[in-house]
Amino acid sequence: MEIRHLRYFSAVASHGSVAEASRRLNIAQPALSRQIMDLEEELGAPLFVRGARGVTLTAAGQQFHKDAEQLLQDLEEAKERISRITSGQLGSLRIGMTPNYTWHPALLKPLQKFRQSNPSVALLLEPSMSAKQLEDIRTGKLEGGFLAWRSDEDVHLQGFTMFRNRLLLAIPASSPMAKRPPERLKDLRDEPCIWFPRTRSPRYYDFLIHQCLMAGFSPKLVQLGSDVSTILGLVAAGMGYSIVSDASRFNCPRDVVLFEHPDLSSSYDVEFVWSDENRSPTLENFITFLQKFTVD
Numbered sequence: 001m002e003i004r005h006l007r008y009f010s011a012v013a014s015h016g017s018v019a020e021a022s023r024r025l026n027i028a029q030p031a032l033s034r035q036i037m038d039l040e041e042e043l044g045a046p047l048f049v050r051g052a053r054g055v056t057l058t059a060a061g062q063q064f065h066k067d068a069e070q071l072l073q074d075l076e077e078a079k080e081r082i083s084r085i086t087s088g089q090l091g092s093l094r095i096g097m098t099p100n101y102t103w104h105p106a107l108l109k110p111l112q113k114f115r116q117s118n119p120s121v122a123l124l125l126e127p128s129m130s131a132k133q134l135e136d137i138r139t140g141k142l143e144g145g146f147l148a149w150r151s152d153e154d155v156h157l158q159g160f161t162m163f164r165n166r167l168l169l170a171i172p173a174s175s176p177m178a179k180r181p182p183e184r185l186k187d188l189r190d191e192p193c194i195w196f197p198r199t200r201s202p203r204y205y206d207f208l209i210h211q212c213l214m215a216g217f218s219p220k221l222v223q224l225g226s227d228v229s230t231i232l233g234l235v236a237a238g239m240g241y242s243i244v245s246d247a248s249r250f251n252c253p254r255d256v257v258l259f260e261h262p263d264l265s266s267s268y269d270v271e272f273v274w275s276d277e278n279r280s281p282t283l284e285n286f287i288t289f290l291q292k293f294t295v296d
Contacts, residue, residue, distance in 0.1 A: 094126060098148070160271060
């Protein structure tokens with residue numbers, strides 16, 4: 001039995017006439033009749049009662065008609081799924097995101113619109129620091145990630161900029177500096193500073209330290225937070241100040257005041273990064289979609 005047998009049978013059953021079905025299928029009537037008889041012989045049961053005015057289904061034919069219609073529908077749906085997978089409209093993506101950028105509108109907007117445009121793509125977002133994301137993208141655990149500090153040394157990693165981040169001074173709202181921030185960062189040399197372990201993000205850590213050295217001081221590190229939310233929480237509790245990215249504007253506690261400062265003039269890029277060794281149609285579709293929202 002072949003798929004064409006199911007289509008021929010379904011056409012005859014639907015039209016109640018071999019002659020009409022042969023016209024619709026553009027096949028000679030004797031050939032169509034032969035195909036139906038071959039099908040009945042293979043099934044071992046008559047499917048039609050032949051009459052002068054056409055054909056009617058037997059009890060076996062009625063059941064086979066239901067089954068054949070379901071099989072043909074399943075086949076069409078399977079073909080549609082293959083087409084959507086090939087075009088990247090069906091599948092799943094595991095995408096990393098640095099926790100500090102979770103609330104950034106430059107990422108929330110394209111992710112929301114992609115979800116609306118591609119409801120059959122399962123988008124799994126995994127919070128992870130940049131260094132860990134890069135490792136997971138290389139090994140295929142992630143299809144891509146929103147991160148900073150991609151190294152140009154890995155020729156297989158590709159990316160484009162989603163937005164640029166400046167640095168901000170984060171000060172407890174209870175501190176006198178919240179009303180009169182220091183004119184120069186070096187005035188903070190004796191103030192307690194909330195930082196994070198270098199192992200969490202070595203390149204970002206070095207970038208921040210470099211900004212401080214350029215401003216003429218070395219921060220007095222007194223507390224370590226494992227992530228930005230913890231750091232901002234410690235600042236809100238009055239434990240000290242910190243230097244954070246301006247992405248923190250979107251999830252900053254009320255008890256923290258953020259300032260732009262002239263000594264913090266450098267910026268860095270946040271990219272969407274992937275490996276050219278692990279590209280799928282779904283990822284290609286996602287990349288093409290994201291590129292509509294990139295900065296110049």
